[in-house]
Amino acid sequence: MNDEIKEKLLKKSRATRSEFRGRIISFVCTAIIVTVVVSIFYFVASKGLATFFSNKVNLWDFLSKTIWNPGSTDSHGSPQAGALPMIVGSFAVTILSAVIATPFAIATAVFMTEISPNKGYKILQPVTELLVGIPSVVYGFIGLSVVVPFVRHTFGGTGFGILAGTFVLFVMILPTVTSMSVDALRAVPRYYREASLALGATRWQTIYKVVLRSSAPGLATAVVFGMSRAFGEALAVQMVIGNAALLPHNLVSPASTLTSVLTMGMGNTVMGSAANNALWSLALLLLLMSLVFNLVINKIAKRGKF
Amino acid sequence: MADERKEIISATDVHLFYGRNEALKGITMDFRENEITALIGPSGCGKSTFLRTLNRMNDLIPSVTITGTVMLHDKNIYAPSTDTVALRKEVGMVFQQPNPFPFSIYDNVIYGLRLAGVRDRRILDEAVETSLRQAAIWDTVKDKLSESALSLSGGQQQRVCIARVLAVKPDVILLDEPTSALDPISSGQIENMLLELKDEYTIILVTHNMQQASRISDRTAFFLQGDLIEYADTRTIFLNPKEKETEDYISGRFG
Ligand SMILES: Nc1ncnc2c1ncn2[C@@H]1O[C@H](COP(=O)(O)OP(=O)(O)OP(=O)(O)O)[C@@H](O)[C@H]1O
Numbered sequence A: 001m002n003d004e005i006k007e008k009l010l011k012k013s014r015a016t017r018s019e020f021r022g023r024i025i026s027f028v029c030t031a032i033i034v035t036v037v038v039s040i041f042y043f044v045a046s047k048g049l050a051t052f053f054s055n056k057v058n059l060w061d062f063l064s065k066t067i068w069n070p071g072s073t074d075s076h077g078s079p080q081a082g083a084l085p086m087i088v089g090s091f092a093v094t095i096l097s098a099v100i101a102t103p104f105a106i107a108t109a110v111f112m113t114e115i116s117p118n119k120g121y122k123i124l125q126p127v128t129e130l131l132v133g134i135p136s137v138v139y140g141f142i143g144l145s146v147v148v149p150f151v152r153h154t155f156g157g158t159g160f161g162i163l164a165g166t167f168v169l170f171v172m173i174l175p176t177v178t179s180m181s182v183d184a185l186r187a188v189p190r191y192y193r194e195a196s197l198a199l200g201a202t203r204w205q206t207i208y209k210v211v212l213r214s215s216a217p218g219l220a221t222a223v224v225f226g227m228s229r230a231f232g233e234a235l236a237v238q239m240v241i242g243n244a245a246l247l248p249h250n251l252v253s254p255a256s257t258l259t260s261v262l263t264m265g266m267g268n269t270v271m272g273s274a275a276n277n278a279l280w281s282l283a284l285l286l287l288l289m290s291l292v293f294n295l296v297i298n299k300i301a302k303r304g305k306f
Numbered sequence B: 001m002a003d004e005r006k007e008i009i010s011a012t013d014v015h016l017f018y019g020r021n022e023a024l025k026g027i028t029m030d031f032r033e034n035e036i037t038a039l040i041g042p043s044g045c046g047k048s049t050f051l052r053t054l055n056r057m058n059d060l061i062p063s064v065t066i067t068g069t070v071m072l073h074d075k076n077i078y079a080p081s082t083d084t085v086a087l088r089k090e091v092g093m094v095f096q097q098p099n100p101f102p103f104s105i106y107d108n109v110i111y112g113l114r115l116a117g118v119r120d121r122r123i124l125d126e127a128v129e130t131s132l133r134q135a136a137i138w139d140t141v142k143d144k145l146s147e148s149a150l151s152l153s154g155g156q157q158q159r160v161c162i163a164r165v166l167a168v169k170p171d172v173i174l175l176d177e178p179t180s181a182l183d184p185i186s187s188g189q190i191e192n193m194l195l196e197l198k199d200e201y202t203i204i205l206v207t208h209n210m211q212q213a214s215r216i217s218d219r220t221a222f223f224l225q226g227d228l229i230e231y232a233d234t235r236t237i238f239l240n241p242k243e244k245e246t247e248d249y250i251s252g253r254f255g
């Protein structure tokens, strides 16, 4: 009897063995993912840095010159890889669309969580989810057939440009930012609202002095997340921005973004050429930017714990 | 002697329904100025519910219907013309769980004043010091007013919450088991503080702690299943209760 128990205790139980197996499986999967991520970084970096090391483009020229023609060389014999127009284009559409989307998203989220948490939430929640899931080519197509002509008629020019890109991105990121803002507002504990009302606050005062204020980190995360989506969006933007690698002088002149130049150019260059390497440098820049966005999100999220 | 004190709140025949479930079955009782009244009774008997009818916090629950009258300073707070925002400034509330906002201690205390539109830094500073002193926590926090209130211990947080209510200068303070989440030392400090505050405020306290009720309250009301069974001087309730249920409850025979 005693020995039986002893043996049972000493032998590895089935649960222990299956736990061990589970650990191995998840460890292997994690290792694979990490390897893939590291190799992507390595690949993009080695290609992207070749522009500076093999093709001798000056890093500062890359960031500040405005002529993008990496197939040909300038007077010093290095490729003309001035990425400033794309950098400006990317940041312009990202910031503008986020600036416009933020108030709409937060207002919608407040409506869904504070003003009409039953009916409004039930109707709008599936709508936002649906909008998040629409493929970007659809947004681009709508942008091309509705927004571009609208901009052309209202503001003149061809209609292609930063303004059209901003519009399309605004609509694209709005549902994402909204649904993340909703999550942020719903995470505000109920007792904060009760405490505020019990101190003689109106519902509106409670919303902006307690709910919005205590969910500010979550809302900021939502906006930065939207920005990172806008920054990385390629297809929809490429369809409406005009794709001219020129420094935009206004919002309705054709421009380009890092992503649009990449998607337009990838198929037309020869692997290993200066022109191809220059595109990889743009990709590297995109990758670094998305890293920055992630860091910012992590940093904010850490401060926003209740 | 206490009988000469003025009545500040009187509830008459208050019924409250959560949907079809009657949680208060006709409560009639009044509260005197500058006294501490304790509400006791087993879990689920309606103490919190009744407390929340006194500042109309039950209005926030959609399924609730309330009948009867609650007079505060001879005005029915359930009259259609009542401004609940103004009411809640007169009848402040402290909750069971300490619930400071995730702001600095300073911002927590001035929350009510900011709502009222007070901007003057001097007035705000003064109010912060006075209320924190009244809540017996000024010395602990005076050097870290700009730190988050969430960094304090539970007992300290509860006192900041009390200071937050005091800063609004209500007439009546409702406390729903304010010390149930606290250790005996913090509870004792809060009890002493309430005893000091009663010169200026009317205090209504829900508690499960019989010693607490007997130590600090002037009058005690015993609730059972939505009914007010007995309401009298605390001494009477604890030493010579008239009702059998009260006696059973106090001596720990049920509840
Ligand atoms: N929001 C609500 N919706 C529906 N029923 C409720 C609600 N709040 C309380 N009740 C019911 O009302 C009755 C009284 O509840 P109440 O919270 O007032 O009791 P209590 O005396 O404060 O109890 P405790 O000592 O446990 O805090 C209970 O039967 C409870 O189920």
Ligand SMILES: [Mg+2]
Residues within 6 Å of the ligand: B047, B048, B049, B176
């Ligand atoms: Mg209760």
